[in-house]
Amino acid sequence: MIRVERAAKPAVIEQNQVAWTQALLNAVTKEDKTRAEKKYRHLEIKRALVSMFHGKCAYCESKILHVDYGHIEHFRPKSKLEFRSLAFEWRNLLLSCAICNGREHKGDRFPEAAEGGPLVNPCEDFPDAHFEFVFDFRARLATVVGTTARGKTTETCLGLNRQDLRAYRSRWVMQLCVLSRCAENDPDAAILLEEACRDDAEYAAFARALVAGHDCDGA
Numbered sequence: 359m360i361r362v363e364r365a366a367k368p369a370v371i372e373q374n375q376v377a378w379t380q381a382l383l384n385a386v387t388k389e390d391k392t393r394a395e396k397k398y399r400h401l402e403i404k405r406a407l408v409s410m411f412h413g414k415c416a417y418c419e420s421k422i423l424h425v426d427y428g429h430i431e432h433f434r435p436k437s438k439l440e441f442r443s444l445a446f447e448w449r450n451l452l453l454s455c456a457i458c459n460g461r462e463h464k465g466d467r468f469p470e471a472a473e474g475g476p477l478v479n480p481c482e483d484f485p486d487a488h489f490e491f492v493f494d495f496r497a498r499l500a501t502v503v504g505t506t507a508r509g510k511t512t513e514t515c516l517g518l519n520r521q522d523l524r525a526y527r528s529r530w531v532m533q534l535c536v537l538s539r540c541a542e543n544d545p546d547a548a549i550l551l552e553e554a555c556r557d558d559a560e561y562a563a564f565a566r567a568l569v570a571g572h573d574c575d576g577a
């Protein structure tokens with residue numbers, strides 16, 4: 359997870375938030391609620407989030423759009439009554455992959471402080487203050503390590519070290535490790551490494567940690 363600066367609120371939210379929220383809060387039947395609720399799926403909102411997160415999951419930093427449409431994620435779950443009024447609140451919306459946002463992981467969860475929460479939010483928090491992005495060269499494993507209670511809760515809740523994700527991510531970070539060894543003498547390798555650290559790169563948090571540290575010392 360990397361810090362992401364929130365873009366300006368899309369005009370469609372600016373123009374409709376009050377009316378949409380009122381309609382949702384006033385909905386009586388399930389059908390009314392469903393109809394009112396789905397306004398957040400507006401194309402303009404989705405496009406703004408895709409642009410803001412560079413097509414990556416806000417939580418796990420996987421690129422989404424080549425395999426899926428991506429979810430508009432409500433950080434404070436709209437299904438919880440106390441957060442229903444935030445269904446169209448721009449600051450409550452993130453882009454996420456279907457797995458981080460799925461029932462097995464975040465789903466409708468929103469752990470409170472007493473439960474080790476709240477979850478780390480890439481637009482409200484500085485993820486580096488809550489996580490270390492550790493690459494074990496010998497084990498060839500790229501692991502998200504929570505360094506605070508909130509970081510640990512977030513890692514567990516979102517499954518940031520789930521098996522398939524970690525295996526895929528570890529292969530990429532291993533390649534970056536090899537690249538970093540070449541970068542000193544090969545300008546093309548240096549450029550690729552620099553690109554891997556950019557906001558739009560998959561698993562940029564790991565690339566940045568690798569460049570800043572000595573995670574390839576096991577070589």
Ligand SMILES: [Zn+2]
Nearest residue numbers: 415418455458
């Ligand atoms: Zn994800």
